[in-house]
Amino acid sequence: MRGNKGKVGIRGRQNIIAALLCLGGIAFNVILNDVVAAFNMPIYLDSVGTIAVAACGGYLPGAIVGFFTNVIKSIQTPSSLFYGVANVLLALSAAFISRRGWFKNKLGIAKSIVLFSLIGGGVGAVIPWYMDGISFESDSLSGILYGTGFFNLAFSHIFSSLILDCLDKTITVLMVVAVLRIIPEKFFGYCNFSMWMQNPDSVSDTITGVKGKTYTRKMSIRVKVLFILGISLGIVAVVAAVISMNVFHKTITNENIKLSKGVTRLAAEMIDGDMVDEYLESKGKAEGYDRTRALLTDILNTSENIAYLYVYKIEEDGCRVVFDIDTEGVSGEPIGKLIPFDEEFMEYVPALLRGDKIEPIIVRDSYGHLMTSYSPVYDSNRKTVCYVGADVDMDRLAGEEKSFLMELVSVFTGFFLLLCSFVMWLTDYSIIFPLRAVTASADMNSHMDDSQENLDDSVKKIRGIDVRTGDELENLYNSFCRMTLNQSEQMRSIKRLSESTAKMQDGLIVTMADMVENRDSDTGAHIQKTAAYVRIIVEGLKKHGYYAEKITPKFISDVVRSAPLHDVGKINISDAVLNKPGKLTAEEFEIMKTHTTAGKHIIERVIGTVQGDSYLKEARNMAAYHHERWDGKGYPEGLHGEVIPLAARIMSVADVFDALTSPRVYKPAFPLEKAIAIIEEGKGTQFDPKCVEVFFDALDEVKIVLRKYNQTDIT
Numbered sequence: 012m013r014g015n016k017g018k019v020g021i022r023g024r025q026n027i028i029a030a031l032l033c034l035g036g037i038a039f040n041v042i043l044n045d046v047v048a049a050f051n052m053p054i055y056l057d058s059v060g061t062i063a064v065a066a067c068g069g070y071l072p073g074a075i076v077g078f079f080t081n082v083i084k085s086i087q088t089p090s091s092l093f094y095g096v097a098n099v100l101l102a103l104s105a106a107f108i109s110r111r112g113w114f115k116n117k118l119g120i121a122k123s124i125v126l127f128s129l130i131g132g133g134v135g136a137v138i139p140w141y142m143d144g145i146s147f148e149s150d151s152l153s154g155i156l157y158g159t160g161f162f163n164l165a166f167s168h169i170f171s172s173l174i175l176d177c178l179d180k181t182i183t184v185l186m187v188v189a190v191l192r193i194i195p196e197k198f199f200g201y202c203n204f205s206m207w208m209q210n211p212d213s214v215s216d217t218i219t220g221v222k223g224k225t226y227t228r229k230m231s232i233r234v235k236v237l238f239i240l241g242i243s244l245g246i247v248a249v250v251a252a253v254i255s256m257n258v259f260h261k262t263i264t265n266e267n268i269k270l271s272k273g274v275t276r277l278a279a280e281m282i283d284g285d286m287v288d289e290y291l292e293s294k295g296k297a298e299g300y301d302r303t304r305a306l307l308t309d310i311l312n313t314s315e316n317i318a319y320l321y322v323y324k325i326e327e328d329g330c331r332v333v334f335d336i337d338t339e340g341v342s343g344e345p346i347g348k349l350i351p352f353d354e355e356f357m358e359y360v361p362a363l364l365r366g367d368k369i370e371p372i373i374v375r376d377s378y379g380h381l382m383t384s385y386s387p388v389y390d391s392n393r394k395t396v397c398y399v400g401a402d403v404d405m406d407r408l409a410g411e412e413k414s415f416l417m418e419l420v421s422v423f424t425g426f427f428l429l430l431c432s433f434v435m436w437l438t439d440y441s442i443i444f445p446l447r448a449v450t451a452s453a454d455m456n457s458h459m460d461d462s463q464e465n466l467d468d469s470v471k472k473i474r475g476i477d478v479r480t481g482d483e484l485e486n487l488y489n490s491f492c493r494m495t496l497n498q499s500e501q502m503r504s505i506k507r508l509s510e511s512t513a514k515m516q517d518g519l520i521v522t523m524a525d526m527v528e529n530r531d532s533d534t535g536a537h538i539q540k541t542a543a544y545v546r547i548i549v550e551g552l553k554k555h556g557y558y559a560e561k562i563t564p565k566f567i568s569d570v571v572r573s574a575p576l577h578d579v580g581k582i583n584i585s586d587a588v589l590n591k592p593g594k595l596t597a598e599e600f601e602i603m604k605t606h607t608t609a610g611k612h613i614i615e616r617v618i619g620t621v622q623g624d625s626y627l628k629e630a631r632n633m634a635a636y637h638h639e640r641w642d643g644k645g646y647p648e649g650l651h652g653e654v655i656p657l658a659a660r661i662m663s664v665a666d667v668f669d670a671l672t673s674p675r676v677y678k679p680a681f682p683l684e685k686a687i688a689i690i691e692e693g694k695g696t697q698f699d700p701k702c703v704e705v706f707f708d709a710l711d712e713v714k715i716v717l718r719k720y721n722q723t724d725i726t
Contacts, residue, residue, distance in 0.1 A: 551705025580610025
């Protein structure tokens with residue numbers, strides 16, 4: 012528990028440092044932006060803190076700084092909120108390229124400036140374009156480019172934005188690089204928020220780069236989570252945007268209907284209905300016409316949404332102009348002009364001719380896409396003499412709707428990226444990192460050899476991860492720990508049983524060999540010495556790289572353990588032949604030669620009772636063929652060269668050498684030099700040359716064996 016509390020304390024301090032770093036980054040952005048604004052400089056520097064924090068702490072702290080920087084700036088400048096998406100994108104990009112070392116070399120720094128300029132300048136150009144349209148001063152860079160006549164409006168706007176932002180991002184990146192050079196790199200590990208409940212340090216060899224590249228077959232969990240999140244939030248966003256746009260459209264339409272109705276009612280009150288005919292007859296020269304026109308002009312100028320304000324007298328063949336107020340510097344229709352009805356307007360003509368009130372109408376005619384409200388003007392007898400019309404430009408409202416949609420998209424995208432950063436961080440610490448640690452340990456466990464020491468070390472490392480996610484993943488980890496521990500204990504038990512069985516088998520082999528040796532009056536310690544020589548030869552072959560495909564650790568073990576059984580067939584030879592003190596007759600020698608085939612049959616019967624790949628197969632080869640010769644003149648089958656099993660070729664050298672250096676009833680022991688000369692003479696004829704070579708290379712070891720078992724001087 013104390014260790015767990017220690018981890019929680021370290022994690023808490025790290026989170027405090029990360030939170031302070033985020034606050035510092037936000038403050039740095041806001042202050043720098045205010046400073047350059049105070050000096051009216053053509054740069055922003057509102058992303059220095061964002062990029063620096065992202066480079067130090069990763070994508071989540073960087074995204075927090077980027078998003079909330081614009082939230083705070085929006086208090087003074089509301090439109091700043093819509094540019095939060097650019098700052099969050101800068102944070103995610105900075106975290107990505109920082110991990111790849113771009114800030115550490117000149118080429119990386121140059122690429123960073125280009126990337127950040129494309130993000131900042133591109134988003135910074137598109138957002139105002141779709142919100143408010145493209146507008147610029149003639150002496151600005153955009154105006155100069157457009158004024159050349161070589162570039163259209165959109166290109167001039169976007170290209171100038173990229174150029175200006177390149178200056179901003181160049182200064183920003185250079186400041187960030189300077190900050191990163193000052194901060195010790197080991198401090199970066201404390202700059203990210205942490206909820207690490209496990210201990211990856213205990214498996215550092217296998218979890219190196221636990222936050223690095225993940226190897227997956229098709230798609231990682233992180234990508235799947237982000238995919239599901241993106242689809243879900245995308246659907247919610249589309250539905251919310253459709254509903255919001257529908258509500259906004261209805262709201263803005265109703266507000267403008269109310270506005271246009273109010274304008275027409277107010278304008279109708281300003282007109283003396285009894286004077287309308289006189290105004291028409293005098294062509295506007297009658298008293299009060301100019302004053303009324305001025306009042307109507309003031310009413311029109313009170314709202315930007317009213318595109319046209321006019322007064323028409325409705326006649327059978329068209330609308331007779333009484334007043335047509337100038338709009339945006341364009342002169343209105345002259346008084347008394349008859350304007351024919353548009354086709355879309357014909358259905359409303361009967362009601363207008365009757366002087367009825369009509370509801371606002373939306374039409375597309377020669378004047379554009381307009382929403383028109385009409386209010387009747389009455390004379391002193393309450394008779395409708397004309398109508399005041401006010402037109403709201405629906406295309407202008409569509410522009411406001413497009414601007415509102417852009418605001419929605421900008422804010423939602425910034426929030427979406429921030430949320431994705433948080434989900435990625437949460438997924439990493441809750442699923443990816445612990446799962447990757449356990450997977451790496453399991454993979455390490457599957458690729459190591461089956462030595463007990465390695466198994467115990469693997470169990471220790473796996474248990475040292477100490478996953479504490481508090482969910483099904485922790486349950487899976489605990490089950491995995493129990494499984495590996497049980498596997499280790501089972502292997503320990505199996506190895507103990509295997510070792511016990513091997514000792515029993517070796518004991519039986521030695522017992523069988525002793526039974527044979529005890530019948531032979533002059534083979535003292537023969538099985539011990541030949542086994543020692545066999546080990547010397549087979550290890551020499553391995554050392555020299557001879558027969559590498561054959562000489563494996565198992566082969567070495569099998570050959571050395573099988574060596575005592577090479578003469579087991581002598582149990583079938585009678586004592587008269589086996590212990591005859593003189594030279595054997597031809598008939599007796601033929602009987603003696605049968606010990607090879609007898610040994611083969613004895614061991615094959617034993618092999619038949621054993622399941623699996625038994626080491627006795629090499630014992631059979633040694634018993635059957637250790638008297639075969641390299642030149643094919645041996646017995647029992649006359650095999651030659653590498654057709655003779657390798658184990659038998661090894662035993663052939665060991666057996667003959669021991670026979671030469673040991674006393675027999677029919678001869679004394681030969682001196683070492685003579686025995687070596689005889690073996691050398693048989694190299695390439697009786698013996699495998701490579702076996703002889705490695706045997707002679709290890710003569711110092713051979714002499715040790717001779718001193719151990721021979722009572723006479725080896726020389």
